[in-house]
Amino acid sequence: MKESIAVVGANLAGGRAAQTLRKEGFEGDIHLIGMESHPPYERPVLSKEVLLENCDPAQAYLQTEDAWEQQGIQLRLSTVVTRIHRQSRQLELSDGGLVRANKVLLCTGGRVRRLPVPGAELEGVEYLRTIDDAVAVRDRLQTGAPVVVIGGGFIGAEVAACAKLAGCEVTMLEAEEVPLWRVLGHELGGILCGIHRDQGVHVKTKTTVDRIEGNGRVTNVVTSEGERIEASTVVIGVGITPATELAEGAGLEVGNGIMVNGFCETSIPGIYAAGDVANHPNAILGGRVRLESWQNAQKQAAAAAKSMLGESKAFNDVPWFWSDQYDLNIQMSGQPDPTDSIVYRGDKSSRSFSAFFLRDGVLRSVVAFNRARDVKRTMTYIASRQILEPAQLGDESVDLRRLGD
Structure with missing residues (x-):
């Protein structure tokens, strides 16, 4: 019987893994399963070029759907894997289908962390994770529109920069003393904060949100100090949480992501993980890490694919990340x-x-x-x-x- 590999997550990591399997000579069946309606794509352009209307969202695709078919990769979109039977390697799908695989790679990524405040469900309150999210935010960035960005991390800062360049009146709310201080420290975070202020963004630090107001559609953001800030659009960027539910259901070891060894294999032989969801050992950094970056998604996914094919080379890379703002x-x-x-x-x-x-x-x-x-x-x-x-x-x-x- 022909060997089969199932990749759960038709995102950047999943797509690169599937491409690597073919490039490395794997001739068996490859099932690439994703919950979105879009084929695998790169996320960095979503908070940059797409918001600025400098590129069509489809330009983020790794390749066309036809190209996946030509490579013999079975791309199943708008499909959720609801359960993995770890002994039989059988995957149950949301459409009632079943996929049996000799090996499984989990690239389930992460989901946006929701802000648990009243009014977060109003029209005009957006998050930014997917192509559809980026298009929804882009269409709201109209000249003069009051935009409130909640969260001063890299995504929040990039959204604030794009909104300002689009001519919006932008306020960025950050709970800490300066944006990104946990990553960059107070001085570098302060320099970045100053750059946004120089561009005309109203940066309010040590500020949290009490509620979001509106009658069906957002009109204001109210801070915990009682300040009411006008907003026709609110973009919430307070991080992601690793999507580990499927792994937990299969009995895999998890802890701030899916725990893997240096070869991207989980606690259950034959099941691997890569990308934003994978918590892996990194000898260069001196401990275990879970990285949320374009570079890690690509390189770790390729390493996982090679490990699945028998290459005994541990994944150990210097993390690299970039951000464009103004x-x-x-x-x-x-x-x-x-x-x-x-x-x-x-x-x-x-x-x-x-x-x-x-x-x-x-x-x-x-x-x-x-x-x-x-x-x-x-x-x-x-x-x-x-x-x-x-x-x-x-x-x-x-x-x-x-x-x-």
Whole structure:
């Protein structure tokens, strides 16, 4: 009987895994099952180019539906896997169908974290996770429209930037002292906050939401301090939670995601996981991590596919992430920690500088504002956990590629 592999989640990770299986010579059946009506696509453009109407949403697709068919990949859209029988590897589907597979890869990703406040169900209150979400938000970004963004993380900050560039009157609410301080620290978070304010965004920190008001359609956001902010659109960006329900039902070990080993295999042999939902060991970072990024979704999914085909190479990569806001390109490698010591390279007031995060002399992360080359030139140091001289990192006359020579 022909071997069969089922990939649950027709998203970026699932799509890349299916493509890798074929590229690596797998000739058996591939079932790629997803709950959305769209074929696998990349998410980064949703909070950037799509909101700014710089690209058609379909340009985010990895490839057309016809291309999946030509590769012999059975793409089943608008379909939910409701149960996995871990012994038989039989998958029950929401349409009543059954899929039997020799191996299963879970790329179930995450779902947006809902804001539990009165009025969150009103028309005009949006979240941003899918293509349909992005189109709904884009259509509301009209010149002069009052937009409130709840959450100052990367998604919230990108939405705020796009709304401002679209001519909206934008208010961004952040519960912490500065946006992204848990990732970037207070100083870098404060610099980013200042950039948004310079662009005309009303950034309100240490501010939470009490309720959202409206008569069927949103009209105001009321903060916990009682301030009423006009809003024709509210975009909530307070993170995602890993979609582990299917894994839990199958008896897999979970804990802030689906627990996998270095080869992306779960606690049950023959069942693997990759992407936003996978909690994996990373020797470079020195512990287990669950990463929500475009790079990790692609690379871990490809690694999982190869593991399923018998390649015994552990997945161990330096995380990399980017964000575009106004004329600012932020790139980040490694995993910054606000408790690390920080060395700056360049003028922090110029919007062109890099911040190097070190612990005991070891470079753990780089965050660069409009300096992508600094990130690329130092990722090898993060991977090797090399001890570097802070003064050299901060000295612009020193070539970053030759540190430690």
